[in-house]
Each structure stands twice: as structure tokens, then as C-alpha cells.
Amino acid sequence: MSGEDYYIPAIALAVSLAFKLPALRTNWRDPLLRSVCALLTLAAAVFTFAAPPTIEAVNRWTGITNFSAPLVYCLITAFSASCLVLMVNWRGGPPEQTRRVSRRWILGYSVVIACLIVLFALGEAPVERLRDFDTYYANTPYLGQMIAFYLLAHHVAAVVMVSLCWRWSLRVRGWLRVGLMIIVSGYIFNLTYDATKMSAVVARWLGHDLDDLSTYVAPPLAAVGALISATGFVVPLVCQRLSDNWQTWKTYRKLGALWQEVQMCTQSCTPGVRMSWWSAAELRVIQRESDIHDGFLHLGPYFDRSLHDGAYERAVAEGADRGTARAVADAAMVAAAVQARSADPEGNCIEAGEESSFDLPDGPRDLLRISHALRHSPVVEAVRRQAALTAGRLA
The missing domain is CATH 1.20.1070 (Rhopdopsin 7-helix transmembrane proteins)
Known part of the structure; x- marks a missing residue:
């Protein structure tokens, strides 16, 4: 050598x-x-x-x-x-x-x-x-x-x-x-x-x-x-x-459907924080989760518990397990609340200290499952269409 x-x-x-x-x-x-x-x-x-x-x-x-x-x-x-x-x-x-x-x-x-x-x-x-x-x-x-x-x-x-x-x-x-x-x-x-x-x-x-x-x-x-x-x-x-890092970026991407759903009607109340392109993936996930929880806060008055229970029963009837059915029900309630909030010309922004009816005593929701259900569940899609029709008639 x-x-x-x-x-x-x-x-x-x-x-x-x-x-x-x-x-x-x-x-x-x-x-x-x-x-x-x-x-x-x-x-x-x-x-x-x-x-x-x-x-x-x-x-x-x-x-x-x-x-x-x-x-x-x-x-x-x-x-x-x-x-x-x-x-x-x-x-x-x-x-x-x-x-x-x-x-x-x-x-x-x-x-x-x-x-x-x-x-x-x-x-x-x-x-x-x-x-x-x-x-x-x-x-x-x-x-x-x-x-x-x-x-x-x-x-x-x-x-x-x-x-x-x-x-x-x-x-x-x-x-x-x-x-x-x-x-x-x-x-x-x-x-x-x-x-x-x-x-x-x-x-x-x-x-x-x-x-x-x-x-x-x-x-x-x-x-x-x-x-x-x-x-x-x-x-x-x-x-x-x-x-x-790859798993963190996957989480960030999978949260996109839920984040976009709640941002549709809450940007005027809480404009999202713009992250630098070099921001770490962990920070981006935290910010996206924070935006979603802020969206839940503003959508709280429009959440319909009876709609939630009905979507849960339909998901179970279609063969979903309890965790999946719960995520489908949460996603359906969020989708309907977004439609109702968008159709309400007098909807006001809720202050950060107020409680959201989405925060139930049985613990935090699985945001990834809810986001997946928003994009792929036929139950959620049916609820969204029905809520859009109802909001159109009210408008």
C-alpha cells in the first residue's frame, strides 16, 4: 500500500x-x-x-x-x-x-x-x-x-x-x-x-x-x-x-387533508404562520397540529353530536372497527361543521380561551386517522355532500 x-x-x-x-x-x-x-x-x-x-x-x-x-x-x-x-x-x-x-x-x-x-x-x-x-x-x-x-x-x-x-x-x-x-x-x-x-x-x-x-x-x-x-x-x-425524518414528513403530509379542511373557513380568523423552507420537519408537524386544533376551536359551535353519532353507527354497520369508526365520525362532524361555518355569514371568530365542543372527556382525537377518513371514507363524503346541500338551501 x-x-x-x-x-x-x-x-x-x-x-x-x-x-x-x-x-x-x-x-x-x-x-x-x-x-x-x-x-x-x-x-x-x-x-x-x-x-x-x-x-x-x-x-x-x-x-x-x-x-x-x-x-x-x-x-x-x-x-x-x-x-x-x-x-x-x-x-x-x-x-x-x-x-x-x-x-x-x-x-x-x-x-x-x-x-x-x-x-x-x-x-x-x-x-x-x-x-x-x-x-x-x-x-x-x-x-x-x-x-x-x-x-x-x-x-x-x-x-x-x-x-x-x-x-x-x-x-x-x-x-x-x-x-x-x-x-x-x-x-x-x-x-x-x-x-x-x-x-x-x-x-x-x-x-x-x-x-x-x-x-x-x-x-x-x-x-x-x-x-x-x-x-x-x-x-x-x-x-x-x-x-x-422520513416518518415525520409522512406525518406532515398525511395531516394535509385535515389541515386544508379546517383552514378553508378559519384563515380569516387565525392566518397560518408561514414556516421557513429550512424549518425542521418536527416544527412543521407541530405547527400543522396547532393550526388544526385552532380550527377545531373555531368550528366548535357548528359541531353536531347527533350527526357524529349517526356517522359512527353507519361506519360500524359497514364493518369498521371502533377506532376507525370513531375517526370517520369525527371527520364527518368536521366536514359538516366546515360547510355550516362557510354558509354562516354572521359566523364570528372564537377567542383562544374558549372551549371547543370537540374536546371530549375521553381524550384527544387521532388526527392522522381523521385526516385519512376525510379523504377516503364514503361515509364522510356522503355527509359532506348532504351538509353542502343543506348549507346551500340556508344560503
Whole structure:
């Protein structure tokens, strides 16, 4: 792999981190958000410092031959710990238990990092190796143990992550399950990376040469695995947000029939608030619901309870369940009230503090069902036509 093969993933991860930083500044105490930012930071650092040009530059700047080797190993170990901590916080649970398990993983991998530094300090690596440090020094005292130690720590983290994500994915559904399966796929690449690295190192211990596995096969596997795993962490958050927005816009659109019905005769009393085109979907739904309730308030004097009961009975007779029949009856009463209000030249606007006869003791109406009934129910259409004829005769 060339330097660009390392720097492109690092830039992509850094961009993802940049999008997360504003939320981190405003919600620093969120352990899940902190874990995500730590993972993205360490992943970007691993790709940056593992690139051969960076390895050479760091060795030159520090004046220590092969100083980049323990630096990259420590970053990989810290990244492994950050994945485990993120998974612990993502799964949730009692806060104290979550903090305790997170601290254990952090402490354990901190010990590993300290051991890597000590082993490198005790060993001797006089020849600079930019791409094949693992196999070149596999038989060197202390350095060989350092290499085996970091590979073992990385392998343990990969196995634990695969086990946790797989078991969790069997108990959840939706985008979370998709994300967990993506993470498992990414860590399968990491396990393959471990296998190729360990095979090359063990081959050196046994006097054989499988250096190409470590030098040319393992790095692409690590890059692909890291990107896939990072995608798995992001997908549930992004896709769930998009799904929620889509559902909110669907609610806004479905309320349109009811909103237009009540606005026909109430705009002169309460002109609707114009929302900016960039207004959030949640705000638009809230405003539309508010407009509908204001319309109910102004239509209150024209609501006919007997008409409501008759429409309910007709809907039940046609096979509707109680909830649907109730929505049909409410929609029929609203449609008739709109016709009556439009035909009343002396109809006055009702003040905001007055009660609406639509607010019955049995709780709020299902606005979405009422809106659907206004557009699709034959009972409502029949009531609307009859009310229009009656209003025409009165006019």
C-alpha cells in the first residue's frame, strides 16, 4: 500500500470526526458521544502514522530508528480499546456497570501499551524498516515479544467485538442490527489481518519466510476492516435519523387533508404562520397540529353530536372497527361543521380561551386517522355532500 492508501481513509475519518465535534462541545458528558469521537480520532491516527511516509518522517524527527513501530502499535492497541469501550456504552445498561466495564478495558489496554513501550526500550532495532518491521525483528529479543504482544491484544479485541456484536444482533432489529452485522463483517477482516500477521511472524520463528503476507496482504485487510467497522458504527445513527425524518414528513403530509379542511373557513380568523423552507420537519408537524386544533376551536359551535353519532353507527354497520369508526365520525362532524361555518355569514371568530365542543372527556382525537377518513371514507363524503346541500338551501 502506498501513502495515499493510508491517507485517504485517514481524511475520511477526520471529516467524520469534524462533523461530530460540535455535538461533543455541547454534550461533553455523553459517554457514547465521547467514545465515538475517541474511536474516530484513534482510527484516523492509526492510518496517518502507519503510512510509510509518516513512519519515515517520525523516525527522522525523533532521531530514534524505528520509533514509529511502537507508536503505531500503541495507537492500534488504543484503537482496539476504544472499539470495546464504544460497544459497552452503545449497548447501555446501568451507568455504574457501564463505567466499571469501560474502566476495566481502558486499564487493561493501558497496561498493554506500557508493556509495548518497555519492550521496545529494552530491545535493539538499529536498521530502519518502513514496511516489514514485524517480520524483520520477529526473532529479536524483546522486540519479538513486543510484536507478539500487540498482535495478541488486537486479536483479543477483534474476537470480543465479533462475539459481542453477533450476540447483540440476534436480539435487535432494524438499522441497529444492520450496523452490528456490518461491524462483524469489518472485524472478520481484522481477524484475517491478525491471521496473516501471525502466520508471517510464526514462520520467521520457525525459520521460514512468509514476509509477503505481513508486508503486502495484511495492510489492505486492516484498512478495509477499519473502514467497514467505522461504517457499521455510523450507519445505525445516520439511517435511524433519516428514517425518523422520513416518518415525520409522512406525518406532515398525511395531516394535509385535515389541515386544508379546517383552514378553508378559519384563515380569516387565525392566518397560518408561514414556516421557513429550512424549518425542521418536527416544527412543521407541530405547527400543522396547532393550526388544526385552532380550527377545531373555531368550528366548535357548528359541531353536531347527533350527526357524529349517526356517522359512527353507519361506519360500524359497514364493518369498521371502533377506532376507525370513531375517526370517520369525527371527520364527518368536521366536514359538516366546515360547510355550516362557510354558509354562516354572521359566523364570528372564537377567542383562544374558549372551549371547543370537540374536546371530549375521553381524550384527544387521532388526527392522522381523521385526516385519512376525510379523504377516503364514503361515509364522510356522503355527509359532506348532504351538509353542502343543506348549507346551500340556508344560503
